[in-house]
Amino acid sequence: MPALEVCLTPELIHLHPPVGKTVVVTDILRATSCMVTALANGVESITPVASVEECQVLQHKGYIAAGERNGVQIDGFDLGNSPLSYLNEAYSGKKVAMTTTNGTLAISRSSGANTILIGAFLNLSSLIDHLSIQTDDLLIVCAGWKGKASFEDTLFAGALVSKLFPIYDTDSDAAVMAREVYEMNQGNLLGAIQKSSHYKRLKDLNIDDDFEFCATIDKFEIVPVLEKGVLVPSHR
Amino acid sequence: MPALEVCLTPELIHLHPPVGKTVVVTDILRATSCMVTALANGVESITPVASVEECQVLQHKGYIAAGERNGVQIDGFDLGNSPLSYLNEAYSGKKVAMTTTNGTLAISRSSGANTILIGAFLNLSSLIDHLSIQTDDLLIVCAGWKGKASFEDTLFAGALVSKLFPIYDTDSDAAVMAREVYEMNQGNLLGAIQKSSHYKRLKDLNIDDDFEFCATIDKFEIVPVLEKGVLVPSHR
Numbered sequence: 001m002p003a004l005e006v007c008l009t010p011e012l013i014h015l016h017p018p019v020g021k022t023v024v025v026t027d028i029l030r031a032t033s034c035m036v037t038a039l040a041n042g043v044e045s046i047t048p049v050a051s052v053e054e055c056q057v058l059q060h061k062g063y064i065a066a067g068e069r070n071g072v073q074i075d076g077f078d079l080g081n082s083p084l085s086y087l088n089e090a091y092s093g094k095k096v097a098m099t100t101t102n103g104t105l106a107i108s109r110s111s112g113a114n115t116i117l118i119g120a121f122l123n124l125s126s127l128i129d130h131l132s133i134q135t136d137d138l139l140i141v142c143a144g145w146k147g148k149a150s151f152e153d154t155l156f157a158g159a160l161v162s163k164l165f166p167i168y169d170t171d172s173d174a175a176v177m178a179r180e181v182y183e184m185n186q187g188n189l190l191g192a193i194q195k196s197s198h199y200k201r202l203k204d205l206n207i208d209d210d211f212e213f214c215a216t217i218d219k220f221e222i223v224p225v226l227e228k229g230v231l232v233p234s235h236r
Numbered sequence: 237m238p239a240l241e242v243c244l245t246p247e248l249i250h251l252h253p254p255v256g257k258t259v260v261v262t263d264i265l266r267a268t269s270c271m272v273t274a275l276a277n278g279v280e281s282i283t284p285v286a287s288v289e290e291c292q293v294l295q296h297k298g299y300i301a302a303g304e305r306n307g308v309q310i311d312g313f314d315l316g317n318s319p320l321s322y323l324n325e326a327y328s329g330k331k332v333a334m335t336t337t338n339g340t341l342a343i344s345r346s347s348g349a350n351t352i353l354i355g356a357f358l359n360l361s362s363l364i365d366h367l368s369i370q371t372d373d374l375l376i377v378c379a380g381w382k383g384k385a386s387f388e389d390t391l392f393a394g395a396l397v398s399k400l401f402p403i404y405d406t407d408s409d410a411a412v413m414a415r416e417v418y419e420m421n422q423g424n425l426l427g428a429i430q431k432s433s434h435y436k437r438l439k440d441l442n443i444d445d446d447f448e449f450c451a452t453i454d455k456f457e458i459v460p461v462l463e464k465g466v467l468v469p470s471h472r
């Protein structure tokens with residue numbers, strides 16, 4: 001039986017070496033919710049990069065530049081960090097370059113993994129299906145907020161643990177805690193997300209529709225996978 | 237209103253600078269449970285040290301040497317890490333030098349705080365009383381296990397958050413999560429502790445009485461405080 005562990009923040013990744021594992025990166029508000037929505041709406045690929053400058057270089061090459069710092073769209077970028085921007089195939093066929101405060105860092109810190117997948121409530125069941133038929137040990141990496149654990153990412157990690165528990169083993173206390181937080185809140189995910197400090201930081205930006213969208217389960221049937229540094233839909 | 241935050245492991249202490257705060261250090265299995273029990277049973281003082289060698293130096297000066305590595309008593313030491321050793325005033329009037337895998341490290345990483353207090357379920361209400369009449373910001377430092385968050389320490393942090401919430405403010409997601417884990421498990425603390433990976437590591441040592449003891453609320457009315465590097469009962 002493969003093992004499962006939860007890394008509550010990229011700041012603890014040295015205690016959870018990704019080498020040889022399948023990693024699921026999650027940043028519910030809002031990077032991985034964006035990635036799932038974009039690829040489900042026809043975006044050709046997403047290149048996650050760490051810095052604004054790298055994004056700008058790709059923008060000059062014709063990429064759509066998307067990203068935020070502290071929740072706010074970066075000056076000169078085409079898009080911020082709202083998943084709603086990608087609906088109705090608005091950017092179908094385009095390549096996106098993306099940088100965010102926490103989510104893209106979580107992806108870069110996961111390098112060395114056998115496979116890096118992207119998870120959000122929006123693609124929960126598709127991700128569960130994918131993880132139910134693979135046999136590598138699983139590491140769930142929560143993006144958190146500037147190094148600290150975040151409620152909404154732990155909540156999502158707990159959803160994965162809750163649904164995968166019969167087929168994965170774990171000795172990760174973080175996984176047990178995440179599972180309990182999810183199972184206590186599964187009846188009201190939006191309400192749960194509103195307990196997070198990230199919600200309190202972002203709510204003045206008037207993005208209530210984003211919160212509701214990011215708390216929606218199974219809107220899309222897609223599992224983004226990192227291939228040669230670029231996120232594309234998995235064909236598994 | 238003072239603020240409250242939870243540091244899930246000493247590995248994240250750089251994100252929670254202790255300077256100017258009151259810190260509560262907790263290591264339920266079993267360092268802080270030992271400290272509370274020892275001082276409540278007449279031990280004069282406890283000197284927490286990081287290394288086995290420092291403990292041995294103090295042992296040569298007449299201190300009782302107590303400590304463990306990976307749960308097991310250190311060769312040549314007088315005591316391991318069982319709180320039961322200190323009952324019935326067995327070491328009353330003695331000075332103890334103590335080193336443990338995680339607990340003493342959590343104390344040393346908290347240096348710079350205004351005040352460092354020691355918490356366990358054994359002294360929960362006394363600690364709550366103490367924290368109810370102080371006005372510094374509060375940082376709860378969980379000792380964890382070798383850098384990772386641990387279930388039982390998070391559970392205790394959650395007990396503090398749950399009881400202090402009306403009089404402290406927080407924007408710490410770790411505090412919100414800890415509170416939920418505690419409130420979900422408060423009816424069966426021993427059962428909760430048995431979910432932890434630490435329990436699974438230690439259970440082969442046949443220390444079931446220790447687990448039950450460490451899950452007992454309010455056995456002692458004492459709040460250990462660090463004064464000049466030495467733990468003594470608070471006289472507040």
